[in-house]
Amino acid sequence: MQEQESRTLSFTTLAAGPDFRHELEIKRSRFITVLRRAESEEGARALVADLRREFHDARHHCSAFVLGADRDIQRSSDDGEPSGTAGVPMLEALLRRETAPGVTDLSDVSAVVVRYFGGVLLGAGGLVRAYSESVSTALALSPLVQRRRLRICAVRMPHAAAGRLENDLRSAGYAMAETGYEANSAVLRLALPDSPAALADAAGHLAAITAGAAALEPEGTEWVDL
Structure with missing residues (x-):
């Protein structure tokens, strides 16, 4: 069966190049966001595996990715954080990123947030805000291309x-x-x-x-x- 061609003629993604990194500290917890351009689930999940090796002593390696011109592949993982407090907010940050006024077309992006716990509990609401802000801030600073x-x-x-x-x-x-x-x-x-x-x-x-x-x-x- 022939694969159906995308309905979309253009979308926005990360510029080709090395992974983009940004770090936030929130109540002594470190949130290290890494963004990678990826065109397949295998490529997107490879970022998680790479960072588990690099930051092997971190407590959490939460992830989200959106793939395809039509953004039809979307995945997220809380990796041990309370359900719905990490992966979903990260995915929402990817999906809601405006690349032009009123345009939300970011795709082929894998995001991982590595968290080092700082000893202060953030609560469910605090975690949602922290993971969402981590990805949103990284995206705002990263180079994008059409x-x-x-x-x-x-x-x-x-x-x-x-x-x-x-x-x-x-x-x-x-x-x-x-x-x-x-x-x-x-x-x-x-x-x-x-x-x-x-x-x-x-x-x-x-x-x-x-x-x-x-x-x-x-x-x-x-x-x-x-």
């Missing part, structure tokens, strides 16, 4: 004409993916918005500037960081 699904289309042209065509397409505002080379032609690749209108517009423009000598060959879609 990730968009683009339609990749190939254009085959003789080597001698490919450079000029690529310059013409770039000048017209089209985004270009990596160029490939074959024995008798260069393969230019356009990265277009994934919509019939964008595809038709690009096809018409290409036909006009090449006098019908070149055509678009759809190659599928890719998720691209903008």
Whole structure:
């Protein structure tokens, strides 16, 4: 059975790079938040395993993650804290993070909060606020990027004409993916918005500037960081 393509054309995620870390101290307890970009449950859970090894003497390693362009995979764990006081508030912080005014589209993010107990009981309400604040503060400080699904289309042209065509397409505002080379032609690749209108517009423009000598060959879609 073929996997259904996402309904979503773009979402926000962490910028590619090392894990992002932030620490809060609340009533002598240390809350160390670590955020990692993850595109699978295996990748998201790997963060928990890594931090259990690094902070092996901590009492709690609470976690939450949201995955997929449609945010259809959501998990959380209290890891020994009273039920509902850690993982769920962390997940809510991920889901409610506004990436633009009124926009909540953060995904492919795994969050773990490592807690070192400081000897002062926070109570259920205090724990909810602490775990929520820990993740919300880390997200507010972390680098984010928009990730968009683009339609990749190939254009085959003789080597001698490919450079000029690529310059013409770039000048017209089209985004270009990596160029490939074959024995008798260069393969230019356009990265277009994934919509019939964008595809038709690009096809018409290409036909006009090449006098019908070149055509678009759809190659599928890719998720691209903008």
